[in-house]
Structure formats: structure tokens, C-alpha cells
Amino acid sequence: xxxxxxxxxxxxxxxxxxxxxxxxxxxxxxxxxxxxxxxxxxxxxxxxxxxxxxxxxxxxxxxxxxxxxxxxxxxxxxxxxxxxxxxxxxxxxxxxxxxxxxxxxxxxxxxxxxxxxxxxxxxxxxxxxxxxxxxxxxxxxxxxxxxxxxxxxxxxxxxxxxxxxxxxxxxxxxxxxxxxxxxxxxxxxxxxxxxxxxxxxxxxxxxxxxxxxxxxxxxxxxxxxxxxxxxxxxxxxxxxxxxxxxxxxxxxxxxxxxxxxxxxxxxxxxxxxxxxxxxxxxxxxxxxxxxxxxxxxxxxxxxxx
Amino acid sequence: xxxxxxxxxxxxxxxxxxxxxxxxxxxxxxxxxxxxxxxxxxxxxxxxxxxx
Numbered sequence: 001x002x003x004x005x006x007x008x009x010x011x012x013x014x015x016x017x018x019x020x021x022x023x024x025x026x027x028x029x030x031x032x033x034x035x036x037x038x039x040x041x042x043x044x045x046x047x048x049x050x051x052x053x054x055x056x057x058x059x060x061x062x063x064x065x066x067x068x069x070x071x072x073x074x075x076x077x078x079x080x081x082x083x084x085x086x087x088x089x090x091x092x093x094x095x096x097x098x099x100x101x102x103x104x105x106x107x108x109x110x111x112x113x114x115x116x117x118x119x120x121x122x123x124x125x126x127x128x129x130x131x132x133x134x135x136x137x138x139x140x141x142x143x144x145x146x147x148x149x150x151x152x153x154x155x156x157x158x159x160x161x162x163x164x165x166x167x168x169x170x171x172x173x174x175x176x177x178x179x180x181x182x183x184x185x186x187x188x189x190x191x192x193x194x195x196x197x198x199x200x201x202x203x204x205x206x207x208x209x210x211x212x213x214x215x216x217x218x219x220x221x222x223x224x225x226x227x228x229x230x231x232x233x234x235x236x237x238x239x240x241x242x243x244x245x246x247x248x249x250x251x252x253x254x255x256x257x258x259x260x261x262x263x264x265x266x267x268x269x270x271x272x273x274x275x276x277x278x279x280x281x282x283x284x285x286x287x288x289x290x291x292x293x294x295x296x297x298x299x300x301x302x303x304x305x
Numbered sequence: 306x307x308x309x310x311x312x313x314x315x316x317x318x319x320x321x322x323x324x325x326x327x328x329x330x331x332x333x334x335x336x337x338x339x340x341x342x343x344x345x346x347x348x349x350x351x352x353x354x355x356x357x
Contacts, residue, residue, distance in 0.1 A: 262327060275310075302335075
């Protein structure tokens, strides 16, 4: 029996049957960097916050929508009068954007508001941006243009919102962007929650694609990964007299050679140095030296957009 | 404070931001690079990292 026959009128073959969601970590399960975030930069994996001041982004497990374990909370600090616009976005790299050119796409997500959500009319806005550059962050697109500009009305209960666009125009990069417009003084529950975000090439929404967590983590680690000291296996050798070269096997191939590598001082007092894709531990005696990383020491490696 | 780390064998260099106990190495593709350029435009110059 043909697949379309067995699925009947609900067949959604234009979307394909697997890996429909071009977004990564749409269900907010992966959070390698930390627990909460208050400044411009990446937050939960692949999700970038574009504002600093008066907002906290966090991963939560408290009463998610049915079928989900996690969601993202974007909370305005209680008592704050800062009305800067909190922005959350995911940038698609060019290799994921070009297949969308000229296609109808459907955005779907689950969202709710806190009891003191202050945006006028309880509105949450979302946009699809296009850019003419290659592999850029949506906040710095070359030739940035708004492809779709939409809004929904939140309540304190979870709702699923969907929207199918007309065919996308031919940009080389797309980004999905959420924001609200707070007003007045923030109450204790001035926030919005969001999860289950899906962007698929399709003429109507399909259920959120639940990928195995190992798959989702690997997709995230292509852009960023964090090693904690206790979990690291090094390949190391004496390099040049008092130096040791330490090489970390990456869990997956990175999108590009990492552009940002961050680490804290290691136990034993050395400050590491970086050379190519290896780390140099310097100023150690040829015999009798020692250094190590413990649970408090980590290395963050980023190839993000 | 920004420093230049040099690999003496390869003679390659890497920019690094030292912020307390955290050291962050970055290239021109890093989102940290514009802040470094702004710092340089203010008349600052990264020094060579000479060790701990």
C-alpha cells in the first residue's frame, strides 16, 4: 500500500517523514551552557538572546505542555521599569536555509504568559528574517529583511500557535525571532514561556517532531559543546620542554573550526594557552609537574553563528 | 584585558580575553572580536602573554 493511501487525507508528504523541523532544540531540552542567562548571547542551545538588562532566560520543567519535558522562560525582573524588548532567536545556517527558498513553510510553537505579563494585549510577536549573507547570526544579517511579521495573543494556559507562510523569497539565510513589548513596572510573573518550536517545509503544521535526545544533543554540539573536567579524556604529550599539548576529541565534527574557546584556570595553577585546536599547558617542569581539571573546571568550545 | 598567546613551536598566535580566572580565546569570526576591535580603536594594544 502506498504511504499516502495508508495515511489517508492526513498525509503530509511535502514535509517528508523525518527531520521535518529545521530548528534545533525546539523543545528546549538541551542546555549545555548553564542554568540561566541575563545578557546578550546564547542561552539554551541554539537560542540567542538579543538584550541585556532586566531579563532572565531559563530552562524550566514546571508544568510544561503535555508531551514536553522542558520549556524556555523569558522573565522580566520583578519591579523593573526597563521596557527594552526581550528577543529570542535561532539563526539557520545557509545550508539549512537554501532548501527553504521558494517553499511554503509552517511555523508552530506552544506558548503561555505569566499572570503579570505586561505586553499590550498579551501579545507575543514572531518574525522570520531573511539575509543575503552566509552563515550569519540573525542579529547581524547582511541585507536583513523581514519575511514574515506576525503576532499571537497569549493566555496563562498553554496554546499551540501555527502559521503557514506564502512561499519564502530567495534569501541565503533565515532566522526565527520572538519578542514581546513590555510595559510599566514588572510584576512577579511578567514572563512568557515557549517550547515545541517547529519550522517545517509544509503547507500545514504537523505534530512537533520528537527526536531522540542523543540526536538532538549531537545536532547542538555541532555548534557548541562544553566539557566539564571530570568527563574529559585527554590525548596529551610533552610538547616543548616545559609545555604539554593536550588535545580534546570533539564529540561531533564542528560546523566550522571553533572561533571561541573559553576555559577557567586549572587545578595546579596553570593558565592554559591555545594553539590551533589543541590546548597548551605551559610553565611546567619536565618532570614532576602536574595539572588537572576538576568538576569546577570546564572548557566551552563554540562554532555558533 | 586582552593578550596575545603565542605557540613557540608553530609560531602561531591567538587572541585571548582574560577575565578573572576565565580565559577566552577567539578568532576574527567570534562574536567577541568586534569588542576587541573597539578596544583597540580606543588606543589599546594587546600584550604578549608571558605565562601565569
